[in-house]
Amino acid sequence: MIIMKTPQQIELMAQAGKILTACHRELREIIRPGITTMEIDHFADHFINSHGAKAEQKGYKGYPFATCASVNDEICHGFPTQTPLQEGDIVTIDMVVNLNGWLADSAWSYPVGQISEKADKLLNVTKECLYIGIEKAVIGNRLGDISHAIQAHAESYSFSVVRDFTGHGIGQKMHEDPQVLHYGNPNRGVKLSEGMVFTIEPMINIGAYNLTIDENGWTARTADGSLSAQYEHTIAITKNGPLVLTEQD
Template identity: 65%
Template sequence: MHRAGKLLAACHREIARRIRPGITTQEIDQFVESYLAMHGATPEQKGYMGYPYATCTSVNDVVCHGMPNTSPLQDGDIVTIDMVVNLDGWLADSAWSYSVGTISSEKQRLLDTTLEALKAGIRQARVGNRIGYISHAIQSLAESKGYSVVRQFIGHGIGTRIHEDPPVPHFGEQNSGIMLLEGMVITIEPMLNIGSPEVRIDPDGWTARTADGSLSAQYEHTVAITRNGPLVLTEQ
């Protein structure tokens, strides 16, 4: 899983070099599929429950599971690229929010706070802590900065399958959830909205948008629970 995570991180670094006004999310998706194939890996999302793409690409008010398309990204957009890499049967999962060209201070603050919330959650991913320590740290930080935390989509265990136990909410009380044990691997993937935490699903059955049309951002890492503290497998 660490090897899969290193490959995924390298792919995100390549994406960062390509994000610019005028590129389409379909072009990004095609690049990711080719890049993974070149390195002996496959995109685990493609075909999962019928999903047809290697990535999820979520722009502006799309919270998650946005489908790649041919609409060019515009200067001032924010876009989240989410992917799951399968390398020799083991998985790693990471999403990253990118600015397209020059973005507003409002959007930059949203990105900064969402990344800060992810880091706050990771710091609590320690042997002996309950899942709720992660959840509470993320929610507390987000709400202290005036943002809402999406509740409909949460983190999860991961290994040879995308979604394994335990569930990892990004909201809740410290003493909730199961206790973290050495050797567990989980995803932590907070989605923060400027407005309401509520979402709606597009007719395509996948794309989740903020119900009020407000902006949303997401950052995600795959994290191993070790005796020496959290080990981020998808560190860029």
């Protein structure tokens, strides 16, 4: 069941989003060769707590960290580690902030120092996929319109769209209905209505979309070892168009 949100509830989620995006802006400044993803995780956890909120992922179904930190071929749910990031890596930091019981969710992929032309193209196209999807998030469209737009753009660059993970409704719980696929056909699925709030979070691979899961039971990585990137926003459907609750700029 899709839980519709009032304008007041959307504003509460936007306040959580402001803390989340402020943290991402800080991460832009500290992610560099030599830093570890565990250091990034500790920074994010402290930042969120210091702003009167909490990291919702920490303890979720036993997940032990405040962030997911996915490096290079890791698609999502990467565990923070003590391994220093190296020049040329890419890393995706995914966070969910809980402020007074209302949530916001956003992931962002970062270059570590100077990255390859191919990796840079992947980051740019993946971010474009996110915003192309958001453009379709208007009253009267269907979820499939978002899905199709993302897939068409990614595949026009010969990249692939991960099938096994989706966007999702969000509010006072991290995962609500509906599921938001990042591939599929237009004019299919749930019709978008004012008050819906969900994430759009395309995960795009340079190679094939097939994946494997690490022994930790969480971390997904590309089966062929190719690079993967992800960008995610929490958005609300309003009469004035999509409202991004986690916009960084």
